[in-house]
Amino acid sequence: MDTFVFFAAAAIAISASILVITQRNPISSVMYLVTSFVAQVILFIKLSAAFLAMLQIIVYAGAIMVLFLFVIMLLNLRREEYGKDIKMRYKPIAVAFAIVLLLEVVVIVNGSELAHRAQASLPADFGSVKAVGVELFTHYLYPFELTSVLLIVAVLGAVVMAKRSL
Amino acid sequence: MVPIEWYLIVAGTIFTIGMIGVIIARNVMIIFMSVELMLNAANLAIVAFSRELAVMGGQIMVFVVMTVAAAEAAVGLAIILALFRVRDTDSANIDHVNLLKW
Numbered sequence: 113m114d115t116f117v118f119f120a121a122a123a124i125a126i127s128a129s130i131l132v133i134t135q136r137n138p139i140s141s142v143m144y145l146v147t148s149f150v151a152q153v154i155l156f157i158k159l160s161a162a163f164l165a166m167l168q169i170i171v172y173a174g175a176i177m178v179l180f181l182f183v184i185m186l187l188n189l190r191r192e193e194y195g196k197d198i199k200m201r202y203k204p205i206a207v208a209f210a211i212v213l214l215l216e217v218v219v220i221v222n223g224s225e226l227a228h229r230a231q232a233s234l235p236a237d238f239g240s241v242k243a244v245g246v247e248l249f250t251h252y253l254y255p256f257e258l259t260s261v262l263l264i265v266a267v268l269g270a271v272v273m274a275k276r277s278l
Numbered sequence: 279m280v281p282i283e284w285y286l287i288v289a290g291t292i293f294t295i296g297m298i299g300v301i302i303a304r305n306v307m308i309i310f311m312s313v314e315l316m317l318n319a320a321n322l323a324i325v326a327f328s329r330e331l332a333v334m335g336g337q338i339m340v341f342v343v344m345t346v347a348a349a350e351a352a353v354g355l356a357i358i359l360a361l362f363r364v365r366d367t368d369s370a371n372i373d374h375v376n377l378l379k380w
Binding site: 114115118122125126129132133138141142145148149155156158160161163164167168171172175176179180183186187202203206207209210213214217218222233234235238239244247248251252255262263265266267270271273274 | 279
């Protein structure tokens with residue numbers, strides 16, 4: 113059952129990802145991207161990261177993807193403006209890079225010691241809201257404050273970029 | 279219990295798909311979505327390692343990556359909006375964007 117859930121989620125995530133890059137219409141792309149994210153949420157839960165799984169649904173599949181949809185609908189592209197979306201000239205390059213990358217992943221995963229090491233024992237509340245929160249506000253307080261600065265800079269940047277005249 | 283290698287291979291595959299998307303897609307929005315796919319694949323790998331090594335820091339790292347992704351989406355979409363305002367037709371094709379300033 114465990115393995116079945118993993119394979120189902122992985123298959124959905126990978127096939128939805130492939131559909132994202134092969135759609136002509138960006139709106140269907142966004143929908144497949146959300147599907148892929150939700151499938152990855154299942155993998156997150158199986159990796160005992162419950163808080164991150166909820167964050168993934170709310171922030172990624174919710175907020176960021178809605179932002180994408182807003183912009184696509186705001187641009188109001190007509191069908192002929194979608195254009196030729198796949199460029200044949202770049203296909204061989206992409207395939208070559210993909211083969212090299214996948215080979216690298218397989219070689220590194222095979223050659224690593226991961227398979228031989230005993231799995232570390234997990235505390236019962238690993239990945240819960242409380243555990244992540246305690247870690248975030250004690251150990252990683254400084255990086256956490258920096259992320260708020262990053263968000264402010266991003267908001268200012270977006271306003272400056274999107275405004276007609278400052 | 280599913281071994282961590284399988285998760286890493288799934289993450290690698292999704293990352294590769296995102297990379298192919300960035301190379302072959304010509305639509306600005308689809309290229310941008312491929313970048314999001316790659317960020318997410320990296321997140322999956324980090325969570326897998328965090329689970330395997332029983333280290334909480336990995337999950338904090340994913341938290342930060344999500345913040346970066348949100349900031350990147352806001353700024354990137356603002357750039358795309360500005361692009362469409364300057365060049366009025368067919369700017370969804372990335373090949374038509376070849377000037378730093380118009």
